[in-house]
Every structure is written in C-alpha cells, then in structure tokens.
Amino acid sequence: MTTDNQKIIAVFGPKGGVGKSTITANLAIAIAEMGKKVIAVDLDLGASNLHAIFGVRDTRHSLEDFTMKKVKELSDCVTDTNIDNLGIICGGDVPGIANMPYQQKVKLINNLSTLDCDVIVLDLAAGVSNNVIDFLFIADTSLLVTTPEITSLLNVYSFIKTSVFRRLNFHFKALKSIELLELLEKAKDSIENPSLATMNGFLEAAAIIDQRASESAKKVLTKFKPYIVINRIKTPNDANVGTVITDLMQRYINILTSVIITIHEDQCVGKALSMLKPVMIAKPSCAFSLDVKEAAYKIMD
Ligand SMILES: Nc1ncnc2c1ncn2[C@@H]1O[C@H](COP(=O)(O)OP(=O)(O)OP(=O)(O)O)[C@@H](O)[C@H]1O
Ligand SMILES: [Mg+2]
Numbered sequence: 001m002t003t004d005n006q007k008i009i010a011v012f013g014p015k016g017g018v019g020k021s022t023i024t025a026n027l028a029i030a031i032a033e034m035g036k037k038v039i040a041v042d043l044d045l046g047a048s049n050l051h052a053i054f055g056v057r058d059t060r061h062s063l064e065d066f067t068m069k070k071v072k073e074l075s076d077c078v079t080d081t082n083i084d085n086l087g088i089i090c091g092g093d094v095p096g097i098a099n100m101p102y103q104q105k106v107k108l109i110n111n112l113s114t115l116d117c118d119v120i121v122l123d124l125a126a127g128v129s130n131n132v133i134d135f136l137f138i139a140d141t142s143l144l145v146t147t148p149e150i151t152s153l154l155n156v157y158s159f160i161k162t163s164v165f166r167r168l169n170f171h172f173k174a175l176k177s178i179e180l181l182e183l184l185e186k187a188k189d190s191i192e193n194p195s196l197a198t199m200n201g202f203l204e205a206a207a208i209i210d211q212r213a214s215e216s217a218k219k220v221l222t223k224f225k226p227y228i229v230i231n232r233i234k235t236p237n238d239a240n241v242g243t244v245i246t247d248l249m250q251r252y253i254n255i256l257t258s259v260i261i262t263i264h265e266d267q268c269v270g271k272a273l274s275m276l277k278p279v280m281i282a283k284p285s286c287a288f289s290l291d292v293k294e295a296a297y298k299i300m301d
Helices: 020-033 051-054 063-067 102-112 128-136 152-175 178-187 201-211 211-223 236-252 269-272 288-299
Strands: 007-012 038-043 078-083 086-087 119-122 141-146 227-233 259-266
Touching: 007 020, 007 128, 020 038, 020 051, 020 119, 020 141, 038 051, 038 063, 051 078, 051 086, 063 078, 063 102, 078 178, 119 128, 119 259, 128 152, 128 269, 141 152, 141 288, 152 178, 152 211, 152 236, 178 201, 201 211, 211 269, 227 236, 227 288, 259 288, 269 288
Parallel strands: 007 119, 007 141, 038 086, 038 119, 141 227, 227 259
Antiparallel strands: 078 086
C-alpha cells in the first residue's frame, strides 16, 4: 500500500495484445507532463517489453536483479527515460520470474512505496494469475484495458468476476473463515445457487454467517473500482461497448461503478513504435495521445 501522497495505478486486462503496455507507457508520460514524478514498472514478468515502447535500450538493472538480490534497493533498478519526471523499472526476461515466489513478491510490494515518486504505474501481464491479482489489489486505481470486440467484452466480465472471487478467497483465507470459503465456492455455481449469483446476494448470505467478515469483504471490493478502458475504437458505436460492461458489472457485482475511458485506433501508435519513440513524444497531438492525456486528467483528478 502506498503512503498518503503516493498513488499506484495498475494497468491490466484479460487478453494479450490489447494495448496495456502502450497505454501504461503513454499514460506515465502524460502524468509526468502534469508535473508529477512518475515511475513505470514492467510487471509483465518473463515477457517484458515496456522499455521497448519507451525506446530504452540500456536497462542496466531489472526487477529480476532486485528479486535475485543482485541489487539492494528497488530504486537501483530505476532506469532514466530521458523524459522529465519519468523513470522505468524493467521486468527482466529470465524464464521462471513470472512465477515469482510469494516472499519475493511481498518484498517487492513492500518496496514499491519506498520509491521516490508521486505516481507508480504498473504494467501487468494479461489474465488473472495470482501475480496479477496481488499487484492489482495493492493499487489505488486500476485500468482494465480491452478492445471493443464482443469476444473481448465477455472476457472482461468473467475476468472481473474471477478477480473478485480470487480476492475474496484470499481475504477469507486470511480470516481463516472456512464457512465463508465454502459459501464462496457455492456462489461460483450461480445456477445451483441463484441467491448467491449477485455480489449483494453473496454478501447478505455471508453477513448471516459472519457480519464482520462480510463488512470487511465489502470494503475490499469497494476499493476495486477499475476504470474500463476501451482501446482501439474505430466507430462511435465502439465507444458504447463500455456501457455493456458496466451494466453487467452493476447487475451482478453491484458494488462496482466504473468510469469508461475510450482511446482511438491510431496509426501513429505503430509509426512511433518503429521510430523507437513513445507516441506521446513523437506525436503529442494525435488522437491516441489526446485520448491518453484526457484519461490522465480523469485519473489524477
Ligand atoms: N490505440 C491504438 N491504435 C493502434 N495501435 C495500437 C493501439 N493500442 C495498441 N496498439 C498496438 O497494439 C499492439 C499491442 O499493444 P501492447 O503491446 O501495448 O499490448 P499488451 O496488451 O501490452 O500486450 P501483451 O499482453 O502481449 O503484453 C502494439 O503493436 C501496439 O502498437
Ligand atoms: Mg504488454
């Protein structure tokens, strides 16, 4: 967890290749341009490419060096980007780092708040691995990135549901509440147990078993209110798909209300990549950059 004046923003999503790293990098730049000191961290461990989006070649130290104790401080892994106010921590590409042992992960999580910056932006791997869930729930703000195709949307809903279930599972395990773990297991089958199909239904049933545990679970979930980012929109209709997701979320996981952010499909993104420059620097006024800047203002508001 961060100190009062430091903010952690996590960028995540169910699918690969939807623009998580591109958005992380450019959002980090947009926030740095607002005068905040920012560090972008590549947590797509084992498949890191955030540095490439920044055009950074000499990464010197990576997260792997920190977890393997080759460097003492996490701050030793920060690489300069040549952009004012902005550093990055690269992931490292050693096979196996993606399955970082729990103790190393806790050490990393504890050390994030020691970084000398106002904002930390985390680029997470696709999917709902335990790594993703753990980093996601230490964030103050999260951005769920998807594209407008209907297949992506269905993924998003089941992804959020799985994230919430995993988080509750973790919470009830920490509370050693076997009854609530059993109730959670039942809630997974919404056809057999329709009264547990919505999150409110579940929390009501949980409160009968253990009022305090139900209240604390509610608090955990209230904090998880991801912005829904629809990336690569091509038509005005594409922009509407965000409401499909938020409707689903409100109906079934009704403690969540999310703000929708839309980002246009823009050829400048690919062009900037081939120039080894982030698009926000190469084309600060293109549609993509303007959308990301607007998102940065919303998030930092
Ligand atoms: N708004 C956009 N317009 C055009 N191209 C885009 C846009 N957003 C992302 N891309 C392109 O999509 C590709 C995938 O983007 P990116 O690597 O950021 O996705 P990712 O979600 O981080 O993928 P992975 O899960 O593999 O890490 C890149 O080639 C990127 O340039
Ligand atoms: Mg990525």
